[in-house]
Amino acid sequence: MLTPPPSRTRADLAARLPDDQARAWFAEALADASRAATAPQGPPAADPATASEAPPAPAPGHPVWQSRFVTAGRHCGPDAADDVRTLLLIEARADTETLTRLYREGSAPERRAVLLALPFLVDGPGATPLVDDALRTHDTRLVSAAVGPYAAEHLPPHAWRHAVLKCLFTGVPPAAVADLARRAAGDAELARMLTALAAERTAAGREVPRDLRHALTLTGVPNEEP
Amino acid sequence: MRIFDPHIHMTSRTTDDYAAMYASGVRAVVEPAFWLGQPRTSPASFLDYFDALLGWEPFRAAQYGIAHHCAIALNPKEANDPRCTPVLDELPRYLDKDSVVAVGEIGYDAMTPAEDTALAAQLQLAADHGLPALVHTPHRDKLAGLHRTLDVVRESALPVERTLLDHLNETTVAAAADSGCWLGFSVYPDTKMDPDRVVAVLRTFGTERTLVNSAADWGRSDPLKTREVADAMLAAGFTDDDVDRVLWRNPVAFYGLSGRLRLDVPAPDALHEGNSVLRGGE
Known part of the structure; x- marks a missing residue:
């Protein structure tokens, strides 16, 4: 706390x-x-x-x-x-x-x-249902507030990775994600998800967001350039 | 030209509508709580709806540069269903919210005793919470409904200066104007009023206490009707100041009675890059 x-x-x-x-x-x-x-x-x-x-x-x-x-x-x-x-x-x-x-x-x-x-x-993790609720919305005021230090401390890996992806989808800047560098470091599953998202964007002829490349770099997981 | 639509059900509209409204000059709306077309069966579905009016819908509106406030109430039609009326007990906590600027829409549908009770109770709630009230006049038996509405308003603790009578037309406007209430006209493609008829009413009754809205919803309706009225007023010789009074200053004055109106929404381009997000995300 x-x-x-x-x-x-x-x-x-x-x-x-x-x-x-x-x-x-x-x-x-x-x-x-x-x-x-x-x-x-x-x-x-x-x-x-x-x-x-x-x-x-x-x-x-x-x-x-x-x-x-x-x-x-x-x-x-x-x-x-x-x-x-x-x-x-x-x-x-x-x-x-x-x-x-x-x-x-x-x-x-x-x-x-x-x-x-x-x-x-x-x-403890007793308030994570509130964070989960906020992350289910598409309201970026709530999403950005949900990915603060409490989420960094208590969200389990799967929910946290989806929170990071949700931010990329909704335009919430990675700077809003507390402890992004610490939690992303060495997270091969997050790297896979980010790479897949980049591939989907590329397949659709859309630009891969700079924020996505930044998050992928933070994982430190060797990967092909998306 | 700046336009405030004082009665529109944006929950039923698309983001294309928001974009078109912004392009037409709409910068602010009030969304009163109403019937969703499909009858509700419990207070819980009202609460989810009210929460949307306090959460998702203002967020959507802000993305298109439009300030969104709401009015909260049990609507007249569903005031007749005993499965729904317990929602009246939940209203006080909603009426304290920052973006709630009125109690509404209340009034009569079929003029039943249950509607009498809900109308009187909600006028009292408006008085208790320092809010004005948006009172819809019935679609059927309209003039009798208007008189019965005025009787209840006069008996209530809410002053007529804090009451807006809506969906008025040529048959009801004189009695409504005599009452001292604010006068609301809903402009629809086929029914209710059209722009030229509103202009004729404005010539007779003046611009002082008149508001014009699209009341757009899930039925045949048009969220750009407010702009059409503004254009019709100018074509008929009203001044820019008259238009600004009817389509901006009057709704600001009426809902401003709540002390809760906030009209400083950033332009859509500023917001699209996450203005409000960054403010909290840093």
Whole structure:
């Protein structure tokens, strides 16, 4: 599991928010999440005396910070929403059960944030069904978030190789695939799959993507030039 | 020319439609939840549909440079099926989502007691969630349906200024205009309204609270009808500013009541190389 980002990241993120109203909302949301982490048994109530804007009522039994997680886009802007949502999950120390529910009930941007948070929050392979789900989509926002450090650590070889191919198919750059060089090194099966894909492209009269040649090189497996 | 189609069912359309819409000037759409042609039999199939409106469909639209928002609701027709009505209990969590800008489409189909209940409950949900409502007027017995709709709207917690009455025509527009609601006209190849009739209505009732949509779906319909109306308005002597008001500023004002409208989608060429992907992939 990766170490959560340092507090400096929060200051950087706050500085990127569109205005003071968004920064106030972000600070309150982080405080809500932090309270949930320290008192995970009960959903904490928002303090009306300090809330600059009351968050929507949470779903029954769900803490306030989860409503903040859902509505982060309209309060912080779509560009910062990924980072804000991911930090809320980390701050609340969301467990696998919570992450799974937030993913399943989430819009695509919410699902993306859950995927981005996995390496900071989940130790074992318990969240791989979420990664598998995202990799079955053709939504590159989800595919690119699914192939991060958590997938590099926990996806079994067959699923990981298909994830790499999926990226090549959907135009997700190899740079999005965490630990590509380490996992690809010496992977003869991945090399075979990449070579076959290149042959298929060539047979169709289509160009072999540069990214594919790059991935094939990383395998280090001797092969005929596709 | 910039066009906002405030009522279109893109789930039923192809990527060719998205490309043609972009070429015609369409830069934003709202997709209200509706009947899929084949009746649903459980809340679960609604949830998958709503998830598509919050996931796959905005992704598809963005690839063609079009901002996609949605309205979520139990539609009037399926409000009559007790196998479907439990989906009402699931709506609150959807109505909190960032890209949900209205409750809709709600209203009457056959004007049954079950439709009364669903309409009233969903107008209340709109009020509770700070959302406006897209209210469809029925295809059959339309004028009576409009009056019954207005009665329910007036009794609800949702102000008329946050209500859009859709599928209006010459027989219903006067009563709808008197109500203070926003006025929606759907333009179809054969049925509902056509561009010249919309122009005639605009001459009488003005551009102030009028929206025009294609309501394109899986039936005989045309996602470029909004552009045809814009061209017909110009040919009839309306100004560029009038066109911009009806086909852009009015839908922005109406759905902007949600506080959730985001219209800054990159042009398709910028996105095709993975703009949004790179943002998260780095």
